[in-house]
Amino acid sequence: MIKKLLIIEDNPENMYLMRYMLTISGYEVHSAENGPLGIQMAREICPCAILLDIQLPEMDGYEVTRALKNIQEISHVPIIAVTSYAMVGDKEKALASGASGYIEKPINPDTFVEEMEYYISKKRYPVEGEPDESSDC
Amino acid sequence: MQSKARKNCVRASIPARMNIIAFWHILLLALAMQIFPMLLISRQVKVGITQNPPKTLINSSGEADGIFVDILNAIAEEEGWEIHYIPGTWEETYLRLQKGELDLMPDMAYSEERSRAFSFHKIPVLSSWSQVYTRKGLEVHAITEFADKRIAVLEKSIQQSTLETMVTGFNLPVQFVPVASFDAAFQAVVDNKADLAITNYFFGRMNARKYGLMDTAIVMEPSSLFYASLKGRNLDLLRAIDIQLDKMMHTPLSAYYQSIRKWTSQDIGYRLPQNLKILLILVGALLVFTVAATFIFKHQVALRTRELQESNIEMEHRIMRRTAELADAMQRAQEADTLKSAFLATMSHELRTPLNSIIGFTGLMLNELPGKINGEQRKQLGIVQASSRHLLDLINDILDISKIEAGQLDLHSESFNLRESLDKLIKVVTPQATKKGLEISVVYAMQQQEIYLDKRRLEQIVLNLLSNAIKFTENGSVKLLVGRFGNEIKIQVIDTGIGIPEAELPHLFKPFRQVDTGLTRKYDGSGLGLSICYQLTKLMGGEIWVDSKEDVGSIFSVKLPLNQEVIL
Incomplete structure (x- = not known):
């Protein structure tokens, strides 16, 4: 069974880059260019992971994360922040809002897929002692 | 000790009356008091008197009067003497005393010469001096100006002898005009029979104005005035005079003081010598001037004080304004700084x-x-990749600097093995070194490898220094020395590179300072690396410094304190 991924990213070039890499790696990639659309699609397709840009129009990545975590059916889906926000606290902020992982842009094409899979397998990034559930996807 | 009951007649013209009743009364009283009867017979004393007011004079009633008379009468009353005053000129009286016709002569100035012919008691009655008087308009200031002048002097007086001695001494051609009294001396000047007159102080003070004469500055022969007797005679009188004078002088309001006040207060007491008057006027003027000056100065001081206060206030205002401006500028600078950091962060994103x-x-x-790419495409894409990575480094450095400057960079200390960490860095840079044919080595001089520090930042610093060393060394070696000294670690990166010109050393750790802009072409880099190292070291409480010599090499040293050591 092909694993479904959802990418929420407003920059078409970056969207294309990630989609390309992940498709080659054997994923079924769905995309949304803003938060509300992303949340709607997440409900519909129930991906095994969501790659989320933080700087988005209208609704930023932190808000999207909190909204996704509040939806019963998809609250277990790991969210990985992929962002060029690189100021102090950006990573912490993303993890605090409920993200499982954090990948800094610009992404390294050699390691990106590996990194993403690591976070998906971990499910929750820093919290220890929690049962390591495997993905439903 | 003596009876006071009997009143002596002291009038020169009237012989003393004998009151029989009184006499017997005293006699009985004296007997009752067992006092030697001889004393009861009153002592008859003949006293010469001259017209020499206020000391001695015959008043308008024809009676003897004056200071010496008053005092002598008081003494006579105490001593029970009966005094007979015999008037005469000074000379006549003087001669009478010499001939033994008089018992006492008052108002005699003591001199050695006189002491050979006369006896004096010991306590002076008055002190006096002689002064020279002249007509108005005739100015005499010194004794030398007596030359060719006629001087009226009292015959046989002390002034005469003194003056004679003086003019002889100065060899001055002076003509003496002898007169019988001081009045006569003044009259002689008034009548132009003399140019100058010399009198005693008491007389001159009292009478000069009356004659229209003025005093000169010439004062001489300060003298003490006594009652005198013929040498060796009437010594009992002189002794009694001393006793009584002493008593009177020690008694306020005694006859002595009353008489002096009476004779000197009216005309003399309130008149002051001319020079004293001038002095007083001068003193007065000075006082007025001083007071005025004081007021003026006070006013000026007050004025200055106010000016100073005003300028002080103005200064304060100015300082306050400046301070406000500075605070404002500072705030704006800080705002600008924050803005700059925010701008850089946004830009970097x-x-x-x-x-x-x-x-x-x-x-x-x-x-x-x-898909497949050919050799040329690989080469060109390689350039794109290298350039974009360099651009990313620049952006990361800028981000780091702006984080540090915005105070947003926090340290996250952790326990780690320093050796493992640094070995990893050496591995990372070895390919670069090998490519340039450089020898790279590391030496650890430490037992305990576990340290507690911000690992990521430490690696950032060391990596930066190693990359720099490799970048700026064309041949030779790059060495990493790591040592631990007590509670600090010291890391040194030693290269055999191009070195740093001395002039550049002070600016080395400032942002955007890559040595020699020409090098930027040859050695890429943001020029921010060392600045970041410096800021990070400082943030970690350590030090960074460089020793370098051009064309020899450089040694970059970092010293970091190990504050929270964890020994595993």
């Missing part, structure tokens, strides 16, 4: 987004994921 695509797709193509 905005720059990363397109870089993400560039680096990402370049990587994909070089990995031939989309």
